[in-house]
Each structure stands twice: as C-alpha cells, then as structure tokens.
Amino acid sequence: MLHDKKLFLKKLKPFFNDYAEIRGQLIFILDRSKILECLSFLKNDKDLKFNMLHDLTCNQKAKGLEVVYQLHSVDNSYWVTLKSLIPFESLVAPSATSVFIAADWHEREAFDMFGIKFNDHPDLRRILLPDDWEGHPLKKEYPLGGFKDIKPIWAYEEAEDLQNLPDREILDSSIINPDSDDKLKVIES
Amino acid sequence: MSDPKDFLTTQTGTLLEKESEDRFWLNMGPQHPSTHGVFRILLETEGEIVKNVVPIIGYLHRGVEKISENRDWMGALPLTDRMDYLGAMSNNMALTLPVEELMELEVPRRAQWLRVLALETNRLASHLLFYGTLGLDLGALTPFFFAFRQREIAQYLLELLSGQRITFNYIRYGGVRLDITTPIEREFRKFITGFRPAYEEMWNLVEGNEIFRTRIIGVGESTPELLIKHGVTGPILRASGVKRDLRKDRPFAAYDEFDFDVITHDKGDTYSRWYCRYKEMGESLKIIEQCLDGMPDGPHIKKMPFFFKPPPGEIYSVTDTPRGDLGVYIVSDGSRFPYRVRYRAPSFCNLSVLSELLYGTGIGDVIAILGSFDPVFGEVDR
Numbered sequence: 001m002l003h004d005k006k007l008f009l010k011k012l013k014p015f016f017n018d019y020a021e022i023r024g025q026l027i028f029i030l031d032r033s034k035i036l037e038c039l040s041f042l043k044n045d046k047d048l049k050f051n052m053l054h055d056l057t058c059n060q061k062a063k064g065l066e067v068v069y070q071l072h073s074v075d076n077s078y079w080v081t082l083k084s085l086i087p088f089e090s091l092v093a094p095s096a097t098s099v100f101i102a103a104d105w106h107e108r109e110a111f112d113m114f115g116i117k118f119n120d121h122p123d124l125r126r127i128l129l130p131d132d133w134e135g136h137p138l139k140k141e142y143p144l145g146g147f148k149d150i151k152p153i154w155a156y157e158e159a160e161d162l163q164n165l166p167d168r169e170i171l172d173s174s175i176i177n178p179d180s181d182d183k184l185k186v187i188e189s
Numbered sequence: 190m191s192d193p194k195d196f197l198t199t200q201t202g203t204l205l206e207k208e209s210e211d212r213f214w215l216n217m218g219p220q221h222p223s224t225h226g227v228f229r230i231l232l233e234t235e236g237e238i239v240k241n242v243v244p245i246i247g248y249l250h251r252g253v254e255k256i257s258e259n260r261d262w263m264g265a266l267p268l269t270d271r272m273d274y275l276g277a278m279s280n281n282m283a284l285t286l287p288v289e290e291l292m293e294l295e296v297p298r299r300a301q302w303l304r305v306l307a308l309e310t311n312r313l314a315s316h317l318l319f320y321g322t323l324g325l326d327l328g329a330l331t332p333f334f335f336a337f338r339q340r341e342i343a344q345y346l347l348e349l350l351s352g353q354r355i356t357f358n359y360i361r362y363g364g365v366r367l368d369i370t371t372p373i374e375r376e377f378r379k380f381i382t383g384f385r386p387a388y389e390e391m392w393n394l395v396e397g398n399e400i401f402r403t404r405i406i407g408v409g410e411s412t413p414e415l416l417i418k419h420g421v422t423g424p425i426l427r428a429s430g431v432k433r434d435l436r437k438d439r440p441f442a443a444y445d446e447f448d449f450d451v452i453t454h455d456k457g458d459t460y461s462r463w464y465c466r467y468k469e470m471g472e473s474l475k476i477i478e479q480c481l482d483g484m485p486d487g488p489h490i491k492k493m494p495f496f497f498k499p500p501p502g503e504i505y506s507v508t509d510t511p512r513g514d515l516g517v518y519i520v521s522d523g524s525r526f527p528y529r530v531r532y533r534a535p536s537f538c539n540l541s542v543l544s545e546l547l548y549g550t551g552i553g554d555v556i557a558i559l560g561s562f563d564p565v566f567g568e569v570d571r
Contacts (some may be wrong), residue, residue, distance in 0.1 A: 002439070022502050022503065022504060023290050023291065023293075023504060025504060027503075049315060050416075051417050051418075052420055053419050053420060053532065054420060054507070054514070054516060055505070055516050055518065055531070055533040056534075057518060057531045059503075059520055059528075059529050059531075060529070066445065068505075068518065070505050070516065070518070072535070073429060074433055077433075077438045077439065078204055079439075079505075079507075081505060083342060085344070100418070100420075101418050101419060102418065102419050102420035102538065102541065104541065105537065105541045113254075126247075126571055127190060127244065127246065127247060128247035128250040128571075129247060130247075137255050138255055138258075142255075144255065144256075144259050162439075
C-alpha cells in the first residue's frame with residue numbers, strides 16, 4: 001500500500017489545486033507559493049510523518065519546468081508525489097532545504113541540469129558539471145553534442161578530407177532527434 | 190589556479206571564511222585508491238581532527254539521463270548497467286519496473302523468479318567486494334583474497350546466466366534475456382555448497398580480529414534521524430536500527446514469495462554497516478537456494494516488439510539495490526523514446542550525509558567510514 005487516498009485528500013485539501021492517480025501513485029499539483037508550506041505540513045503531521053525527501057527533480061513542459069518532489073514516510077511506508085510548475089519567465093522555486101536537508105544536493109543537480117534557481121539555497125553551485133560549463137544539458141533545447149564543439153582530433157581530419165559534411169550538431173540532432181521525420185533525408189543528402 | 194586560496198574559495202563557496210591559523214586544508218582524491226573511484230573530498234583539519242568536509246563529485250559524469258532521452262526505451266536499458274557497475278542487475282530491474290508498470294505488462298512468473306535469482310547473486314557479489322575492499326581500506330590484504338575467491342565464482346555464475354561478466358543487460362522489459370539450464374543450475378548448487386564454509390571462514394577471519402574491531406567499532410556513529418534527514422537508505426540505514434527493506438515493504442519481482450530476514454544492527458557505526466552487509470550475504474544465499482528449489486515452469490520472457498510505445502504518463506518506482514533505494518522517475522509522451530528518465534541514485538544520497546557524519550572524526554577514520562558506505566561513482570555521477 002503506497003498511500004491512504006482518503007486520508008491524504010482530506011489532509012492536503014488546503015494545499016493542492018489538482019490531483020491525479022497513475023497506477024496507484026498519488027500526484028498532487030500545487031502552486032509555487034504553497035510548496036514549502038505543504039512540505040513542512042507533510043513532515044510534521046502526526047498521521048502522515050513524511051520524514052524523507054526521497055527525490056527532487058525537474059521535468060520540462062511546454063510552459064515551464066515542473067519541479068517534482070517524491071516524499072516518503074519511513075514509519076508508515078507511504079509515498080506521495082508533489083508537482084509544481086515554474087514558468088520559464090521566472091525560473092525561481094523556493095528551496096526545500098529549510099524543511100528537508102536532503103534537498104541540498106538534489107536542488108544543486110536540478111540547477112546544474114535545468115538552470116532553475118532555488119531561493120534561499122545555502123550553496124547553489126553546479127554539482128556534476130564543471131563550474132565553467134555552458135548551458136544546462138537536460139533542457140530539451142540543449143544539443144546532445146553540447147554547445148561547444150568537442151570533436152576528437154580524428155573527426156577534424158576526416159571533416160577536412162570530406163567536403164560538404166554536415167557539422168557535428170546537425171549530425172547529432174538528425175540521427176538522434178526522436179520525432180524528426182527528416183532524419184533519413186539528412187543522412188542521405 | 191595560482192593562489193590556493195582562490196582555488197579553495199571557488200570550490201567551497203563561503204565555507205572558507207571560518208579558516209583560522211591552526212587549521213589546514215587537506216585534499217583527498219580524486220585519484221586516491223581508497224576513495225573507491227573518482228571522488229574528491231576537501232578536509233579542513235585541526236591536527237588530526239576533521240572540522241569541515243567538502244565532498245566534490247562529478248568526475249565520472251557521462252550524462253546517462255540525457256543520452257537515455259535520445260535513445261529508444263530498449264537503448265536506454267544497457268546504459269543502466271554503467272551506473273552501478275557492481276550491482277548492474279538491480280539497475281536493469283529499476284528501469285524495467287516502471288516501464289512494465291506503465292505498459293501494464295504481465296511478466297511470467299518464471300521470469301520474476303529468474304530476476305530474483307540474478308539480483309541476489311549480484312547482491313552477493315557486490316557485498317563480497319565490499320567485504321574485501323573494507324579490509325583493504327583498513328590495511329588488511331587477506332580478506333580481499335578470501336572474498337574475491339568466492340566473488341569470482343559468483344561472477345562466473347552470472348556470466349553463465351547472462352553471457353556477460355559486469356554489464357549484464359540481462360533483465361529486459363517483459364522478463365529476462367536467457368533461461369536457466371540444468372547445467373547452470375548445477376553450477377549454482379555447487380557454488381552454494383562451496384560458499385557456506387567459506388562464509389563462516391570469512392566471519393572468523395576478521396570478526397575476532399582485535400585490530401579490525403578497534404578500527405571500526407564506534408567509528409562514524411550515526412542516528413536514524415540523521416540518516417533519514419539526508420535520504421540515506423539501504424544497508425547503511427538498516428545498520429542504525431531501522432527495519433526497512435523495499436524487498437519487504439514494496440515488493441518487486443517475486444520477492445513477496447520468498448522467506449528471508451531483514452538484517453538490522455542497532456549501533457549505526459562502521460561495524461554495524463559491515464555486520465549488516467555480511468549477514469545480508471547469508472540472506473541472499475537463502476533466497477538463491479529457495480529460487481533453485483522452487484523455480485516455476487513457463488516462459489522466461491513475454492514476447493515484446495523491439496520498438497514499443499508506452500502510453501503517456503509518469504511513474505516513480507523504487508527498488509532495493511545493494512546500496513539502497515534506486516528510484517527511477519520516467520515520463521513517457523507516448524512515443525518510442527523516453528521523454529524523461531531520472532535516476533535517484535542511492536550512493537548519491539548516501540554521500541550527502543558525509544559532511545555531517547565526518548565532523549569531528551580523525552583522518553584515518555574518514556577512510557574507514559567512506560569504505561563502509563560502499564559508494565559506486567558510476568552511480569553517483571551517472
């Protein structure tokens with residue numbers, strides 16, 4: 001049993017706008033302003049006791065980035081998902097570190113990969129990539145080969161020999177881009 | 190960078206302000222043999238005592254999540270082997286589980302049992318490596334040979350089962366790749382009979398050893414509150430007395446059909462972590478034996494097309510790996526390709542507790558504590 005649906009709906013009523021249930025997993029959708037309030041409620045409530053922030057990540061949508069919180073109660077073995085959409089115009093989310101210290105590294109990773117800022121985070125730096133890295137790789141507009149051309153030396157030599165070879169970025173997106181129908185055309189041409 | 194102070198400021202942010210005359214920054218890693226991979230810690234020490242810890246990770250980042258988004262679902266599966274390369278089976282399992290849940294696939298019962306067999310053999314191999322390397326970290330070479338003699342056979346068994354030694358790619362969507370045959374089963378049984386005395390021997394080798402006990406008992410003590418606060422899971426959490434195992438609480442594969450105990454220890458120190466992993470090997474052996482005895486008949490895989498399209502949706506599923514909870518968050522947009530795959534790596538979360546846990550310990554104990562955490566950096570950096 002991952003959750004107690006009736007209890008959760010009753011307890012979380014003041015916080016969420018909408019909820020969904022996918023394959024037994026409860027997902028609550030909140031406003032950005034209510035994230036911290038909801039997290040600390042879930043942590044301190046005596047019946048729920050969500051004492052572990054299991055995961056925090058982002059997911060890119062059409063209008064913004066969705067911050068996804070996975071909460072877990074070790075005592076009751078409950079699981080719940082919270083989501084909040086942060087629009088592209090102001091990519092700032094409240095930092096959950098004041099409630100769950102586990103959010104520290106996860107938020108740094110989300111910042112590293114998506115460029116989302118977390119307000120009041122104690123130490124918001126890149127965690128996996130070098131400090132001078134350009135761009136945020138997990139955004140959909142980031143090309144697989146990266147913005148900087150990092151071809152190995154043999155690839156340069158080949159490119160000099162073969163005229164009219166498309167450059168690396170075009171090659172990558174054409175081979176790999178999932179929904180492009182023109183991928184075969186590009187390779188053939 | 191010319192000025193070491195500038196360098197430290199960039200690496201540690203605001204932390205350097207606390208620096209005083211009698212404090213000293215010590216750099217450990219990333220190529221230090223006892224950091225179990227490419228891990229770097231900056232230790233601020235006062236004499237022998239650690240006063241500040243700055244873990245630096247990311248040296249092995251390969252962008253598994255980004256690459257997965259650009260491949261189809263089947264292509265994303267072999268990448269998981271490269272994350273936790275010591276428990277690659279459990280990583281395969283972690284990705285197949287949410288996809289199967291999303292597609293509402295019914296996996297044949299024999300396939301589930303074969304998965305348990307593979308997972309537990311892999312867990313055994315992983316914990317054997319831990320047993321050996323913790324000894325190495327503390328300066329004892331002999332346990333390493335005792336462990337690796339057995340681990341070699343376990344790897345051989347996994348090779349027989351899956352065709353690969355390290356990166357198995359064995360657990361597939363809908364089942365497992367290859368069925369077990371009678372000669373392989375016989376090899377498994379031979380291993381079990383040979384392993385039992387060796388298992389006893391391994392206990393006697395180090396448990397009573399005065400030097401070993403002094404180095405690990407009471408070192409790096411942690412409370413359940415501290416570990417839960419940082420999201421630490423797996424044997425490390427169990428070693429502090431929390432009886433939590435996802436194989437029991439949220440059973441996947443066929444774990445609900447097996448009889449085994451969840452090993453806990455109450456102290457939460459390095460010895461407890463060693464104890465839990467050691468005893469878990471015995472439980473794994475129990476499960477492997479039950480697997481061989483009661484292997485059900487039927488197909489080993491549900492026939493699946495190579496390219497398939499899971500329905501749109503998102504799932505967060507969690508499995509228990511030798512290192513803790515591996516959470517996989519998948520988002521599908523209904524196409525052949527994953528829209529988003531996120532791995533919540535257990536070692537990543539486990540390491541985040543270090544800066545708090547290492548405070549006030551000696552430099553020598555840092556190695557012991559880090560060794561007892563058993564991190565795999567392929568998984569931390571992904």
